[in-house]
Amino acid sequence: MIQRPRGTADRLPDxxxxxxxxxxxxxxxxxxxxFAPISTPTIERSELFTRTTGDATDLAQKEMYIFQxxxxxxxxxxxxxxxxxxxxxxxxxxxxxxxPVKLYYITPIFRYDRPQAGRYREHHQIGAEALGDAxxxxxxxxxxxxxxxxxxxxIDDLQLELNSLGDxxxxxAYRRALVDYFTPMADHLDSESRERLTSNPLRILDSKNPAVxxxxxxxxxxxxxxxxxxxxxxxxxQRLLESLEIPFAINHRLVRGLDYYNRTxxxxxxxxxxxxxxxxxxxxxxxxxxxxxANHVPGVGFGSGIERVLLNLERHGLTARDPRITDAxxxxxxxxxxxxxxxxxxxxxxxxxxxxxxFRGASPRSxxxxxxxxxxxxxxxxxxxxxxxxxxxxxxxxxxxxxEVRHADAVxxxxxxxxxxx
RNA sequence: GUGGGCGUAGCUCAAUCGGUUAGAGCGUCUGGUUGUGGCCCAGAAGGCUGGGGGUUCAAGUCCCCUCGCUCACCCCA
Numbered sequence: 001m002i003q004r005p006r007g008t009a010d011r012l013p014d015x016x017x018x019x020x021x022x023x024x025x026x027x028x029x030x031x032x033x034x035f036a037p038i039s040t041p042t043i044e045r046s047e048l049f050t051r052t053t054g055d056a057t058d059l060a061q062k063e064m065y066i067f068q069x070x071x072x073x074x075x076x077x078x079x080x081x082x083x084x085x086x087x088x089x090x091x092x093x094x095x096x097x098x099x100p101v102k103l104y105y106i107t108p109i110f111r112y113d114r115p116q117a118g119r120y121r122e123h124h125q126i127g128a129e130a131l132g133d134a135x136x137x138x139x140x141x142x143x144x145x146x147x148x149x150x151x152x153x154x155i156d157d158l159q160l161e162l163n164s165l166g167d168x169x170x171x172x173a174y175r176r177a178l179v180d181y182f183t184p185m186a187d188h189l190d191s192e193s194r195e196r197l198t199s200n201p202l203r204i205l206d207s208k209n210p211a212v213x214x215x216x217x218x219x220x221x222x223x224x225x226x227x228x229x230x231x232x233x234x235x236x237x238q239r240l241l242e243s244l245e246i247p248f249a250i251n252h253r254l255v256r257g258l259d260y261y262n263r264t265x266x267x268x269x270x271x272x273x274x275x276x277x278x279x280x281x282x283x284x285x286x287x288x289x290x291x292x293x294a295n296h297v298p299g300v301g302f303g304s305g306i307e308r309v310l311l312n313l314e315r316h317g318l319t320a321r322d323p324r325i326t327d328a329x330x331x332x333x334x335x336x337x338x339x340x341x342x343x344x345x346x347x348x349x350x351x352x353x354x355x356x357x358x359f360r361g362a363s364p365r366s367x368x369x370x371x372x373x374x375x376x377x378x379x380x381x382x383x384x385x386x387x388x389x390x391x392x393x394x395x396x397x398x399x400x401x402x403x404e405v406r407h408a409d410a411v412x413x414x415x416x417x418x419x420x421x422x
Numbered sequence: 423g424u425g426g427g428c429g430u431a432g433c434u435c436a437a438u439c440g441g442u443u444a445g446a447g448c449g450u451c452u453g454g455u456u457g458u459g460g461c462c463c464a465g466a467a468g469g470c471u472g473g474g475g476g477u478u479c480a481a482g483u484c485c486c487c488u489c490g491c492u493c494a495c496c497c498c499a
Binding site: 192367 | 423424451452453455457458459460472489490491492493494495496497498499
């Protein structure tokens with residue numbers, strides 16, 4: 001048997017209500033703030049991701065789905081949400097709109113990684129980006145959007161962690177300070193962290209190795225290296241979050257896995273922090289546009305994994321129910337009644353009634369069994385007798401008496417039964 | 423990419439020390455009612471025991487490989 005590719009998932013009907021709830025809640029929160037939907041191609045030119053993600057990141061080094069198309073171009077399956085949106089903003093001249101341009105998306109993300117709880121090779125993210133405005137209020141708005149989405153869903157115990165990485169002009173000094181700090185203790189670092197000492201010192205802070213983590217305690221803090229504007233930006237953001245009553249905690253070791261971030265970075269993590277704990281995260285990326293050859297465009301945004309949001313919904317025992325739309329079941333009792341049954345079903349649907357139609361002549365028993373297992377409140381039986389006399393048998397499934405109505409009156413009578421007038 | 427655990431029907435699980443024709447519940451379908459649902463009862467369908475190789479008189483059971491799931495590392499959402 002051919003099976004689905006590793007790390008992918010089939011989403012079956014019984015999972016749909018929860019997915020819809022997450023998507024609908026997020027969309028609603030976006031629309032309430034004037035964020036508009038955008039969607040970009042599933043494939044992009046590989047340079048878009050390789051140039052923005054950062055050479056030293058795991059994502060760029062080993063997790064991208066990269067391939068050559070038949071014309072020899074190198075393409076990559078979307079490995080993260082932000083760069084394509086920035087590309088689309090630039091390419092479509094969205095800087096001509098009032099700034100910031102506020103966008104949101106719900107999209108699959110592909111990363112070649114070993115599957116694990118809460119980790120997939122294809123996962124889905126809700127995400128939002130606000131482009132063209134560098135003020136800290138935009139950061140606060142974006143964080144508020146994600147926070148409100150979680151809260152509206154009923155997930156109220158995620159911890160918001162916050163940090164500022166400063167700007168490119170102060171980054172080298174911080175980087176040097178980290179190298180100076182860690183180099184003397186290089187022998188105590190694990191091999192991975194030692195490598196990062198030269199490739200990407202900031203990411204040493206991110207290590208979950210307890211021994212390394214301990215060494216990080218005394219490490220220089222990025223907040224102490226912020227330039228004046230970044231310092232002011234971070235201060236204002238904190239005041240805004242306080243005024244919005246969004247609780248947060250400064251995490252000096254929060255650096256994020258993509259290199260394009262500057263100033264604000266944030267993550268939402270559950271209290272019982274497991275390994276795949278981050279539910280959503282993001283930050284500011286004022287220099288990302290330049291990396292893809294465009295003019296300066298400040299931006300801030302986030303991505304949040306839908307599968308992980310769902311995990312947290314379950315953790316809270318929250319469930320979603322499907323909207324009930326099948327009101328009637330039309331049952332052809334003989335093969336000759338199938339055509340009439342399907343015609344009646346269409347008339348009912350035209351009148352706005354949800355209808356399931358039996359597809360083959362079968363016993364009333366089997367049709368009614370099926371009907372009562374659907375959500376239908378009324379069954380319409382059409383057999384030889386009904387065909388001969390131009391009527392249909394209308395049977396409410398709540399135990400009320402079955403009635404016979406003329407075929408021509410069927411739609412009105414069924415409507416009456418469904419609205420309880422009968 | 424590294425390491426551990428686990429793969430038996432659509433689902434949840436049995437199957438003695440390696441021993442006959444791999445079972446049950448749920449679900450599905452059909453019937454019990456020559457045209458009437460839910461409950462109940464009966465019957466049926468449904469398995470290359472994940473796949474391949476090996477050991478053995480004999481393998482669901484032991485060994486190897488492989489694929490998948492899962493947990494941890496790592497990484498991230």
